[in-house]
Amino acid sequence: MKVNLNYFYVLLGQGSNYLFPLLIYPFLISKMGLKSFGTFSLYVVITQFIVIIIEYGLAYSSANKISNLDGSQKTEYFCNVLGAKIIIFFIICIFFSAFFVLLNNDLKIIVLYSLCAGLFTVFNPIWFFQATSNYKKLAIVSVLSKVITVLLIWWLIDNNDLFLAMGIFLLQYLLMSLIGFFYLKGFGLYFSGFDFQKSIKILKNSSSFFFSNLAISIYTLVTPIVLGITAMKVEIATYNAISVIKQGLGGVVTPLVQVIYSNIIQNKLMDLERKEFHKHIKKKILFLMSMVGIVGVIGVIFSKQISLFIFGYSNKEIVYSIIITCITPVFIAFNTSFSTFCFLALGKTDVLFSIVRNISFLCLLFAYPVSKNWGAVGVITLLFIVEILIGMIMLLVYRKELKLGV
Numbered sequence: 468m469k470v471n472l473n474y475f476y477v478l479l480g481q482g483s484n485y486l487f488p489l490l491i492y493p494f495l496i497s498k499m500g501l502k503s504f505g506t507f508s509l510y511v512v513i514t515q516f517i518v519i520i521i522e523y524g525l526a527y528s529s530a531n532k533i534s535n536l537d538g539s540q541k542t543e544y545f546c547n548v549l550g551a552k553i554i555i556f557f558i559i560c561i562f563f564s565a566f567f568v569l570l571n572n573d574l575k576i577i578v579l580y581s582l583c584a585g586l587f588t589v590f591n592p593i594w595f596f597q598a599t600s601n602y603k604k605l606a607i608v609s610v611l612s613k614v615i616t617v618l619l620i621w622w623l624i625d626n627n628d629l630f631l632a633m634g635i636f637l638l639q640y641l642l643m644s645l646i647g648f649f650y651l652k653g654f655g656l657y658f659s660g661f662d663f664q665k666s667i668k669i670l671k672n673s674s675s676f677f678f679s680n681l682a683i684s685i686y687t688l689v690t691p692i693v694l695g696i697t698a699m700k701v702e703i704a705t706y707n708a709i710s711v712i713k714q715g716l717g718g719v720v721t722p723l724v725q726v727i728y729s730n731i732i733q734n735k736l737m738d739l740e741r742k743e744f745h746k747h748i749k750k751k752i753l754f755l756m757s758m759v760g761i762v763g764v765i766g767v768i769f770s771k772q773i774s775l776f777i778f779g780y781s782n783k784e785i786v787y788s789i790i791i792t793c794i795t796p797v798f799i800a801f802n803t804s805f806s807t808f809c810f811l812a813l814g815k816t817d818v819l820f821s822i823v824r825n826i827s828f829l830c831l832l833f834a835y836p837v838s839k840n841w842g843a844v845g846v847i848t849l850l851f852i853v854e855i856l857i858g859m860i861m862l863l864v865y866r867k868e869l870k871l872g873v
Contacts, residue, residue: 491616520681551673597725608643689831705842760800
């Protein structure tokens, strides 16, 4: 029953993540036009990349660790994780300061706003709720922060209020931290400083999860950043608006995978006889792919209507891009679940990282020419091909090199 409730709260939280851009992107496009929305989109992508770096896969690495700690030890661990995130943020600031003067004025403002979001993320305790399977509180934090942000955007944005829109979007990260810390009261946690060495150790222990996430982020977030820098603002605006579909469907998968992964770790299912383990995870993977696939088919059928809803018009390029974007999450569902259940749970993170890293850098080689010549349509197609390649190679490596039949 508890697992079923966890699924519900995860879907509720991720439902808010999906509805959030759907509720504000068409509105912002109508108010500020595609060019200004393109600048806003570049800001969103850079912010998401910084947030992923700061989160560092800590929710995954802490799931097994924190369940074995008592009250005082849990407080110490929490503070050291906070210290680890502060260290990461400091490194990010050094990185951007190295070439800040070389950026144009728009990019300088975008970076400053994105760094503020990163600072708020440092103090965001959602990793703790994920690691301790408190999905109800996680859902409340996500839903409340996004509802407030959406209402403020609808109320305050008029015409070309680009920087106001960026500021309100930034507000959601502050709200998540404030609401999250409010709910931490019930856990008896308090900040007592952090041990630098222990924080570094936490970063080392989480590095395999981080580099796997980072490798994925290279092609999912860095590629659109390349598009935003090399192509016209309209192209990144088009890409980001359409990607709402992929982010929504793919975004539902990730937390569900976290719930299942926590269940696998806590119940030590990876210690089962190999055939029994495969039987168990096959059902989970097929469930996730089917759930996403059904919604994706609906999206394909109504692709023209989706185009009209988001942009107010429709053409062949946009409809094609929407169709590809609706199909892509099926492969994302497979890749996310298969990599987590069959590589991470079995301690094969080095193999997984090698696969994703190589494909990601291959993607980056094509990112510039594809962005330059084919814009949003080319990038959407490129990322679709990348997801298929990653899935095929993971399955091949798992069956042959690791000699673990599925």
